[in-house]
Amino acid sequence: MATYAVTLIAGDGIGPEVTEATRRVLEATGIGFGWDHQEAGSDTLEKHGSLLPEATLESIRRNAIGLKGPITTPIGTGFRSVNVGLRHELGLYANLRPGKTIPGVQSTFDDIDLVIVRENMEDLYAGIEFDTGTDEARTVIEALGVVQTKAISPEAAIGIKVITPEGSRRIVRFAFEYARANGRRLVTAVHKANIMKFTDGLFLHVAQEVAAEYPDIAFNDRIVDNMCMQLMQKPDQYDVMVMPNLYGDIVSDLVAGMVGGLGVAPGGNIGDGVAVFEPIHGSAPTHAGKNEANPTAMILSGALMLRHLGERAAAEAVEAAVAAVIAEGAAVTYDLRADRDPAKAAGTTGMADAIIAKLG
């Protein structure tokens, strides 16, 4: 049997607990893993002067695959988020966020099976922003005055939305390739091209071109506000949705909410020849160190990683074991219980034990 070298980043807050639970579950599948433990986050900032040490990046590049717990973003230190840094340094341009109903998880919708493909590197997240009152902002405002006639307050803060043909093409291709590989029938491009005619217009135009290369997969497009309404009214009419960064951030949390919240929502960040899997949720500091965080989202991120490695049977086994434990409802964390009573709930380790018992 294959042994996979995987960079493992425990993260902080609840990260170490849900990562350890996930490591144990993945090993219980019988697949061999050579875990390459690496660090990132505020502890490494104190030790190495960097939130994202070069050794961590090198390890992921070498192994081509990483599994990562959530990391707290320090506020007001001038350091950008490790998560954004990782995506940019490794070219992880696709953020894959499946949203699938797990029976037994409380949610307002049943039978949801949607996949959000979010562009991860462009759009308003390109990091090109100028603060109010700065020389840089005023220089940009003056330059804009040369190419357009609308008055902009000299005190305005300015952010730049960047959409490229190549960035749009690769993310839409990713969505179609994912749809094809996973037996999906429809790809929907989500945009606001009626208002942002050049940026989102370009994204839509490229999406239409790429769609023509995949005649076996249906294609349509929706304006993002209408998309949100339709997801509430008729989610069964959608399948894979692909969109620029900001809409993807928002719509994927909406879909996570439709299937029961952050505790059960997995994710993956994928580039050419390299991928890092992580839950959507953050480091939930109030739950840290109490053995009470829900490990499901991180374990399902591990299952996504198994699928990415081509270990489909093991991925399905993990998903089935998680589903069985949640459906039984006896060994689940407090957030999955109707009474949300921590005294009656399983801890992070107890829920992982129950999942492992199903795999045995």
Ligand code: NAD
């Ligand atoms: P969060 O996801 O940490 O928490 C939001 C809410 O969900 C909280 O009530 C929390 O208790 C609950 N929650 C989240 N995951 C849970 C779990 N597994 N089990 C039980 N409850 C859970 O979001 P936040 O509070 O906005 O962010 C906290 C920190 O995490 C911030 O510093 C933020 O920057 C960071 N963050 C990191 C990532 C990442 O590493 N990819 C993603 C999002 C946020």
